[in-house]
Amino acid sequence: MAAQAKENRGPAAGPENRRALIAAAREVYAVSGYSTPFSAVAKKAGVGQGSLYRHFPDRTALAVAVFDENIRVIEAHAESPDGTLDGLFDLIIEQVLVSSAFIDMIVADRDDERVVQLAARIRGAADALVARERAAGHINTSVDADDVVIAISMLASTLTHGDAELRAGMVRRAKALLWPAFASAPIEHRAD
Structure with missing residues (x-):
């Protein structure tokens, strides 16, 4: 069965994505430490890299x-x-x-x-x-x-x-x- 593509909600998803990224960052860095790739946060949050960098450029x-x-x-x-x-x-x-x-x-x-x-x-x-x-x-x-x-x-x-x-x-x-x-x-x- 093919995975269903996630609906792009545009700017309306911004606050939810931001909260998801912060929660994911807490978890990812707590487990793997400072050297964890930044992209692991986006993956854990279930959002794209673009969303990660829009909210957190570094x-x-x-x-x-x-x-x-x-x-x-x-x-x-x-x-x-x-x-x-x-x-x-x-x-x-x-x-x-x-x-x-x-x-x-x-x-x-x-x-x-x-x-x-x-x-x-x-x-x-x-x-x-x-x-x-x-x-x-x-x-x-x-x-x-x-x-x-x-x-x-x-x-x-x-x-x-x-x-x-x-x-x-x-x-x-x-x-x-x-x-x-x-x-x-x-x-x-x-x-x-």
Whole structure:
């Protein structure tokens, strides 16, 4: 039986194709890594190469689209009255574990204006959370958004380049190191 040709819906299919490409990219790069051919994303999404390049002319554009979705979640967390730095770190960890190949793409083009804008949005979310946590007395008054951004970078790098089988332990250790540094009062060192 011959395969039926896919109907060309033209521009109306654009938003659906874009969502399919982002979802496919998350899956393809999570499994195969940064070196996966760009065309594998189009194939996985079930769209043509032309559609891929119309939406994402390069790998950085695709990585920025993936991170844009991630950062929207972070911004919503920061805007929520219940948002905390601990929750932010949990979100970052969750996102890094499924987006590590994209981190390499972003780092490779860190001076690209699209990437710079993403970093500014993360900084904005960190500013909001630090202000709230400081006002509530949950963190040391010397902690600022730059400290949070450095902690995020350290978490992302460690989890992205660490042994996948050891990640759960790395997450526990990273959080155990971060919280005493951010705490509003010195925390006694416990020998476990």
